[in-house]
Amino acid sequence: MGRLEGKIAVVTGAADGIGHAIAEGFAREGAHVFAGDIDDAKGEAVVAALKAEGLAADYLHCDVSVAADVARLVDTAAETGGRLDVLVNNAAIAIGGMPLHEMTEAQWNRLIAVNLTSVFLGCKAALPHMIRQKSGAIINMASAQGHVGLDGWTAYAGAKGAVMSMSRQMAVEFGPLNIRVNSISPGTIATPMNEKIVAEQGDHIARAWLKMHPIGRIGKPSEIAEAAIYLASDAAGFTTGIDLRVDGGLTAAPRFVPDLV
Numbered sequence: 001m002g003r004l005e006g007k008i009a010v011v012t013g014a015a016d017g018i019g020h021a022i023a024e025g026f027a028r029e030g031a032h033v034f035a036g037d038i039d040d041a042k043g044e045a046v047v048a049a050l051k052a053e054g055l056a057a058d059y060l061h062c063d064v065s066v067a068a069d070v071a072r073l074v075d076t077a078a079e080t081g082g083r084l085d086v087l088v089n090n091a092a093i094a095i096g097g098m099p100l101h102e103m104t105e106a107q108w109n110r111l112i113a114v115n116l117t118s119v120f121l122g123c124k125a126a127l128p129h130m131i132r133q134k135s136g137a138i139i140n141m142a143s144a145q146g147h148v149g150l151d152g153w154t155a156y157a158g159a160k161g162a163v164m165s166m167s168r169q170m171a172v173e174f175g176p177l178n179i180r181v182n183s184i185s186p187g188t189i190a191t192p193m194n195e196k197i198v199a200e201q202g203d204h205i206a207r208a209w210l211k212m213h214p215i216g217r218i219g220k221p222s223e224i225a226e227a228a229i230y231l232a233s234d235a236a237g238f239t240t241g242i243d244l245r246v247d248g249g250l251t252a253a254p255r256f257v258p259d260l261v
């Protein structure tokens with residue numbers, strides 16, 4: 001019996017990286033996963049692979065910065081499954097590696113739309129279903145950078161700090177309705193997001209990441225998926241309002257600041 005047997009779950013940004021690992025982990029634990037992403041080819045392939053294993057999964061195009069897309073993904077899951085047990089607001093983009101004053105207003109607005117407004121839109125769509133059934137688990141993807149500073153990432157860190165704060169607030173607001181809300185703060189994880197950062201900024205960034213994590217390596221997407229499985233499961237029935245740091249000790253001992261030049 002899987003840890004998420006029979007649960008209906010929505011995962012955004014599920015075509016690649018951490019979201020892919022969460023969708024796969026949830027499906028293997030018995031959930032019916034409704035996966036959303038903007039990369040339809042990769043998203044369809046993820047779902048096809050899960051279905052080929054006999055697991056329950058569906059893919060829908062969903063740009064998390066578009067309210068109608070988010071509502072369609074969440075409502076389709078709730079209508080098809082007859083309920084909505086889990087929402088993972090995972091999708092986000094990395095715009096940074098620059099001093100704040102060099103960021104354009106367009107970059108700021110895009111970052112906030114994809115990394116923060118998306119969490120509002122996901123919760124706005126999911127809460128009516130969860131309130132009706134008086135149960136649910138929401139997991140919002142924050143970041144170690146919501147806890148500690150890193151040169152060049154002020155806007156990203158600001159959005160992630162807000163995601164954490166919103167999660168805590170929602171846990172208080174919706175706890176009486178048996179809706180749990182938690183966030184996860186990953187350290188550096190081996191995903192396309194970080195491959196792109198290294199490609200753009202250079203190998204010294206990758207070397208710095210190794211030193212930044214006391215555990216001596218960066219993390220695997222499956223290690224974040226494990227945390228999400230726990231928070232989504234009934235084993236976490238008394239866990240709400242927390243930010244679960246899965247960061248190889250990064251925020252316990254910030255000890256190296258990479259040189260951006």
Ligand SMILES: NC(=O)c1ccc[n+]([C@@H]2O[C@H](COP(=O)([O-])OP(=O)(O)OC[C@H]3O[C@@H](n4cnc5c(N)ncnc54)[C@H](O)[C@@H]3O)[C@@H](O)[C@H]2O)c1
Pocket residue numbers: 012013014015016017018019036037038039062063064065090091092093114141142143144145185186187188189190191192193194
């Ligand atoms: N990788 C890390 O080191 C790390 C660290 C801390 C936090 N995080 C957070 O974890 C989450 C996942 O990061 P990742 O590293 O897997 O990213 P990634 O870039 O590797 O994958 C992100 C996925 O989201 C999709 N996506 C991008 N924009 C979207 C949009 N507007 N709507 C829907 N989907 C969209 C992409 O197509 C991709 O499939 C993000 O919230 C990120 O901020 C990542």
